[in-house]
Amino acid sequence: MRVLVAGATSVPGLPLLRELHARGHEVIGLTRSPSKTTEISAAGAEPVVADVFDSAQIDAVVAEFAPDAVVSLLTTLPKWGPKRPKDFEPATKLWSIGAPNLVAAAQRAGVRRIVAESVIFAYGYGTTGPALMDESDPYPGPPPPKGAGFLGALRGMEQTVLSAGGIVLRYGVFYGPGVTHDDLFRRLAKWWAMPAMTGTGILSWVHIDDVARATADAVECGRPGQIYNIVDDRPQSFGDYVRELNKQLGWPRPWPISHKLVGLVASYPAAAFGRAWLPMSNAKAKADLGWTPIPR
Numbered sequence: 115m116r117v118l119v120a121g122a123t124s125v126p127g128l129p130l131l132r133e134l135h136a137r138g139h140e141v142i143g144l145t146r147s148p149s150k151t152t153e154i155s156a157a158g159a160e161p162v163v164a165d166v167f168d169s170a171q172i173d174a175v176v177a178e179f180a181p182d183a184v185v186s187l188l189t190t191l192p193k194w195g196p197k198r199p200k201d202f203e204p205a206t207k208l209w210s211i212g213a214p215n216l217v218a219a220a221q222r223a224g225v226r227r228i229v230a231e232s233v234i235f236a237y238g239y240g241t242t243g244p245a246l247m248d249e250s251d252p253y254p255g256p257p258p259p260k261g262a263g264f265l266g267a268l269r270g271m272e273q274t275v276l277s278a279g280g281i282v283l284r285y286g287v288f289y290g291p292g293v294t295h296d297d298l299f300r301r302l303a304k305w306w307a308m309p310a311m312t313g314t315g316i317l318s319w320v321h322i323d324d325v326a327r328a329t330a331d332a333v334e335c336g337r338p339g340q341i342y343n344i345v346d347d348r349p350q351s352f353g354d355y356v357r358e359l360n361k362q363l364g365w366p367r368p369w370p371i372s373h374k375l376v377g378l379v380a381s382y383p384a385a386a387f388g389r390a391w392l393p394m395s396n397a398k399a400k401a402d403l404g405w406t407p408i409p410r
């Protein structure tokens with residue numbers, strides 16, 4: 115297939131380019147920046163420079179390359195992850211304007227397969243729920259404090275993709291090589307400065323290599339109009355994640371810190387990592403995509 119990837123230089127972008135290339139697809143990677151074309155070429159894709167906020171330009175690019183599939187990895191967050199709702203402003207603009215421009219361009223060019231990045235936080239930030247949640251109730255939870263705007267934009271982007279017959283992938287929290295927020299956690303852990311935040315929240319996680327494989331699987335055989343959770347088999351609290359990280363590194367148990375205290379300086383991680391109840395099932399992705407996360 116000929117696959118155009120927008121957000122090619124994002125954290126999940128380069129691993130996806132490599133995965134699609136390894137599977138024999140012809141891959142086109144979009145960037146706004148001529149200086150990033152080398153890394154796209156090195157990942158086995160043909161670079162193209164365009165901005166998704168320029169709808170005429172993105173229309174022309176999609177029409178010219180005539181891909182069989184378009185993948186939107188159009189999310190942009192601070193390098194070390196968001197600390198407060200304000201940090202979502204650039205992503206909110208991408209979800210409200212950029213991704214819809216791309217979907218419209220794909221539709222005008224007659225592209226039949228559209229796959230878009232979302233995240234488990236699209237389910238909302240509820241603090242209780244069943245032991246395992248699936249895709250059947252797509253929006254059960256409320257926004258985090260002061261986060262109604264960005265959560266609405268994320269959910270709106272999903273609806274644009276689904277209405278166009280596209281596929282939405284709700285990734286868990288990334289970890290693994292090249293994941294910049296995880297690199298930070300590891301670096302802090304090495305300096306014994308990565309606290310294990312306490313709280314009742316449970317999250318779903320996913321290794322970045324599993325993200326690349328699942329996304330390529332969705333391009334090849336996902337069902338149109340479906341949401342898939344792309345998450346590990348084992349949901350885990352943030353505190354347990356940090357404790358495991360320290361164990362892997364051979365360091366002593368990390369010191370605990372209350373999510374309430376974290377919330378005084380970083381309101382978003384406290385809500386998302388300390389309180390949100392998001393133990394997600396990956397059964398649908400396994401059944402439909404034939405994908406399974408590699409046990410690590």
Ligand SMILES: NC(=O)c1ccc[n+]([C@@H]2O[C@H](COP(=O)([O-])OP(=O)(O)OC[C@H]3O[C@@H](n4cnc5c(N)ncnc54)[C@H](OP(=O)(O)O)[C@@H]3O)[C@@H](O)[C@H]2O)c1
Nearest residue numbers: 121122123124125145146165166189190191193287288295
């Ligand atoms: N599920 C998760 O855990 C998750 C998901 C996403 C991000 N994160 C975290 O958030 C942090 C940032 O990661 P990120 O992937 O968001 O990195 P990023 O470097 O901000 O990636 C943004 C991507 O969107 C593209 N883009 C932005 N505006 C565009 C526009 N107007 N037109 C075309 N393309 C545009 C960028 O392309 P160019 O810059 O090449 O033009 C880039 O490829 C990291 O710590 C990461 O781990 C976590």
